[in-house]
Amino acid sequence: MSLMNVSSPHLSQPGDAGSMMRLVLFATLPGLLALTYWFGWGSLINVVWAALLAIFFEAVSLVIRGRKITFYLRDYSAVLTGVLLGLALPPLAPWWVTLVGVGFAIVIAKHFFGGLGHNPFNPAMVGYVVLLISFPVEMTSWVAPRDVMAGQQELLGFGTTMTQIFPFFGQPVDGYTMATALDLYKQHPGEIVQQSEQVQLAFGLWGAKGSEWVNLGYLVGGLFLVYRRVFTWHAPAGMLGAIILLSLLCNGLLGMQVAAPPLLHLFSGATMLGAFFIITDPVTSAVSLKGRLLYGLAIGSLVFVIRTWGNYPDAVAFSVLLMNFAVPFLDYYTQPRSFGKAALYAKRDKG
Amino acid sequence: MINLFKRLRGGIHPPDRKQMSAEHPIRLMPFADRLVLPLSQHIGTPAHTVVKIGEKVLGGQLLAEADGHFSLPVHSPTSGKVIGFEDRRVPHPSNLMAPCIMLEVDGDHRAVEQQGFDDFEQVPKAELLAAIRSCGIAGMGGAGFPTDAKLKPRAGSAIETLIINGMECEPYITADDRLMREHADDVVAGARILAHLLDNPGRCLIAVEDNKPEAIAQLRQAASGSEVEVLELPTKYPSGSEKQLIQLVTGQKLPTGRLPSDIGVMVQNITTTVGVFRAIKHGKPMGARVTTVTGKAIANPGNYKVLMGTPVSHVLKETGYQPELSSRLIMGGPMMGFTITDTEIPIIKTSNCVLAPTQDEFGEVDTPQACIRCGRCAQVCPMQLLPQQLYWYSQSRDQDKLQRYNLFDCIECGSCAYVCTSNIPLVHYYRAAKGDIRNRQQQQQAAAGAKKRHEKRMARMAALKAERDAKRKPRRESASPDAGKTETLES
Numbered sequence: 044m045s046l047m048n049v050s051s052p053h054l055s056q057p058g059d060a061g062s063m064m065r066l067v068l069f070a071t072l073p074g075l076l077a078l079t080y081w082f083g084w085g086s087l088i089n090v091v092w093a094a095l096l097a098i099f100f101e102a103v104s105l106v107i108r109g110r111k112i113t114f115y116l117r118d119y120s121a122v123l124t125g126v127l128l129g130l131a132l133p134p135l136a137p138w139w140v141t142l143v144g145v146g147f148a149i150v151i152a153k154h155f156f157g158g159l160g161h162n163p164f165n166p167a168m169v170g171y172v173v174l175l176i177s178f179p180v181e182m183t184s185w186v187a188p189r190d191v192m193a194g195q196q197e198l199l200g201f202g203t204t205m206t207q208i209f210p211f212f213g214q215p216v217d218g219y220t221m222a223t224a225l226d227l228y229k230q231h232p233g234e235i236v237q238q239s240e241q242v243q244l245a246f247g248l249w250g251a252k253g254s255e256w257v258n259l260g261y262l263v264g265g266l267f268l269v270y271r272r273v274f275t276w277h278a279p280a281g282m283l284g285a286i287i288l289l290s291l292l293c294n295g296l297l298g299m300q301v302a303a304p305p306l307l308h309l310f311s312g313a314t315m316l317g318a319f320f321i322i323t324d325p326v327t328s329a330v331s332l333k334g335r336l337l338y339g340l341a342i343g344s345l346v347f348v349i350r351t352w353g354n355y356p357d358a359v360a361f362s363v364l365l366m367n368f369a370v371p372f373l374d375y376y377t378q379p380r381s382f383g384k385a386a387l388y389a390k391r392d393k394g
Numbered sequence: 395m396i397n398l399f400k401r402l403r404g405g406i407h408p409p410d411r412k413q414m415s416a417e418h419p420i421r422l423m424p425f426a427d428r429l430v431l432p433l434s435q436h437i438g439t440p441a442h443t444v445v446k447i448g449e450k451v452l453g454g455q456l457l458a459e460a461d462g463h464f465s466l467p468v469h470s471p472t473s474g475k476v477i478g479f480e481d482r483r484v485p486h487p488s489n490l491m492a493p494c495i496m497l498e499v500d501g502d503h504r505a506v507e508q509q510g511f512d513d514f515e516q517v518p519k520a521e522l523l524a525a526i527r528s529c530g531i532a533g534m535g536g537a538g539f540p541t542d543a544k545l546k547p548r549a550g551s552a553i554e555t556l557i558i559n560g561m562e563c564e565p566y567i568t569a570d571d572r573l574m575r576e577h578a579d580d581v582v583a584g585a586r587i588l589a590h591l592l593d594n595p596g597r598c599l600i601a602v603e604d605n606k607p608e609a610i611a612q613l614r615q616a617a618s619g620s621e622v623e624v625l626e627l628p629t630k631y632p633s634g635s636e637k638q639l640i641q642l643v644t645g646q647k648l649p650t651g652r653l654p655s656d657i658g659v660m661v662q663n664i665t666t667t668v669g670v671f672r673a674i675k676h677g678k679p680m681g682a683r684v685t686t687v688t689g690k691a692i693a694n695p696g697n698y699k700v701l702m703g704t705p706v707s708h709v710l711k712e713t714g715y716q717p718e719l720s721s722r723l724i725m726g727g728p729m730m731g732f733t734i735t736d737t738e739i740p741i742i743k744t745s746n747c748v749l750a751p752t753q754d755e756f757g758e759v760d761t762p763q764a765c766i767r768c769g770r771c772a773q774v775c776p777m778q779l780l781p782q783q784l785y786w787y788s789q790s791r792d793q794d795k796l797q798r799y800n801l802f803d804c805i806e807c808g809s810c811a812y813v814c815t816s817n818i819p820l821v822h823y824y825r826a827a828k829g830d831i832r833n834r835q836q837q838q839q840a841a842a843g844a845k846k847r848h849e850k851r852m853a854r855m856a857a858l859k860a861e862r863d864a865k866r867k868p869r870r871e872s873a874s875p876d877a878g879k880t881e882t883l884e885s
Contacts, residue, residue, distance in 0.1 A: 046721070046723055046733065046734070046735045047722040047759070048722075049722065049733055049759055049819075050732075050819050050821060050822035050825070051724075051728075051730050051731055051732060051806075051821060052728060052729040052808030052811050052812050053724060053729075053731070053749075053751070053756050054408050054409070054565065054728040054729060054756065054808075054812060055760070055811065055814070055817065056408075056812055059760065059816065059817055060763045060815050060816045061763075063768065118763055120766070158764065159764040160765050160767065161764070272770075274769075325766050325767045325768040325769060326766050326767055328767075330767055330782055331780060332773075374783070378780065378799065379772075379778050380778065381650075381778045381779050381800045381803050382403075382637065382641075382647055382776065382777040382778050382779075382803060383637065383649045383650040383652075383777075383803065384649070384650055384800065384803075
């Protein structure tokens, strides 16, 4: 047997990019379960549909780019993009919405830029924003959570949900959607929130009804990933910290009329999904720990500002994309001082 | 006493697999029939031979004399006959060929009489340094820098801390561990000689990782009552790297581009320390060294006292190497060692380990995936670099960016590649990039030199011409009345 001539180190830790992505996929489960419990089968169907589409678009892109399909599909990055987009979509989003979103995310946001590791923008968020701008009606019709009117409105069964998403199987029904807590907050700030009965229904124990549990699920999954060292605490802590700080400050100083309280911010919309599954995407975030903390802080601040004063009820996708632009800038100014470089020297070196 | 504030930043905990070789006492390896002795076992110019082909030599006899300050003499490890001078492959990552002395071993192991110093404190330091030099002692840790040159006092930099590096943080290797266990007295005595040569630094300590409790116990016993301190440090790779060790012990980070002596620290290797002791006490040159031979493809792993110049093939034969089980052979440890493809290369002063792993130990080389910038490499980098950025810029060959991201601070410890999620051979890229940058710098220097030479030549020519013209002018003027006209035509 001839002897191999390879470069050191010869030992390496087991595992690859695929095992890391699978761990992240696994960590989305609590959130997905909560979504399914509170909002019915829609999210589960959408997630599976989005994952299948992602694999399809990834495979097609790889063929066109002349890459080895089996090797690249094993990194699970496409599946993860699909699943994250599926989780972000409204539970009853029609099939073609998901198709357009996933197609855009995989083909344009990812492969046009050179595939895994080279995309400057988070593919799932690019897909989401394209959909939000193109199909505002479909993208803002959020299904009403379970028990919203004490037995009057039940969740759709599996069959009905399938018909709702894939209308080839039958006629979809109307009237199962309602505004989310963040929508309502924007429309009826302050006192009104306390009074209106219809509005009250959208709120749960401490956040948005149903959504609070979904966010809790993502929080649990996210903390598991921090524990397993898939990513560090810096970016999520930055984002959540900024949201807590700003909402405390504005809620306290300016009152309920202007800004929602911290708990509502943290446990509604896509806060936790964003904090633990979107902004922690290593490819599109800053590289140094300080950079990641700043990246999270900036996204949290943008989310708060857009939610409070912007035109859209939620803002995670926009904030993430805006900060994706700023990543090279953050990287440039947050290069850690390497071993043996004096503080002064590092500064002069950077100039 | 472990100072938590001086903890190593970064680093990894690879499986150490030291028990495979650590439990057997050091065994003497039977002599090979032939030894290959490179004239340069260290950085510096090769030594030049003082023996002839066919000459019979004794163990310890001088074979080649040092040539210049950074060169070291070569001695015969045992008795035998010089059978030739050849260019042979020597242990080097690039399969380098170098001039070697070929020695046929007679097996009698007769040695020349050697004289050491009984009480080194009574001997002038210059004489001690000369003894270390004439015994050919070099840093056995890595670069093989001549030890006497390192010990020579430098103006304005008194050594306050002398560290004997017994960390041995590379997995698999146990040569220093065994040496410390079995020859703790020699290690301590060597440390005392080194301390004496450095005008007794305030601290003189032997640093050992806490995964070698027996070595620590032996050293503590040997060092009791002396000024030598034994320091137990937590096990983490690469805390035995010079810069990291200095930080662990003194809390100081060695500034880039400086030598440890600039901040009053000196680090010496265990084998070197023992070598210094034997050179001073017995006047003995380094004829052999302890080498770890290990890996699952070796039937009898352990530590062996191997004569310098013993071919690796002989080492493998004597230890029961099973070639059908192994796909690569490594000189050095699994983290920083290099693979060898020619087993005829010799054991030299810096050969601390020969590693023959099986397939299931190291396995196939994984196909690298795309870098997803997960940042694990940056978290384990002991130099606090950003390996993912260095990888990115080494792919695009952006040499300015590479230097701005401090490529040349990389110590090539391999921690980044060890943890890499995408199985990218990161260190390989850094080595290539460093080579590219050095090449470019050399080319630029060469070009600048050529330009300067050219300019000088042009100036010289112009001066010559001016001189010639100046001489010619009066002559011409006197020869013909209309010389001025001719000159204008000429020019």
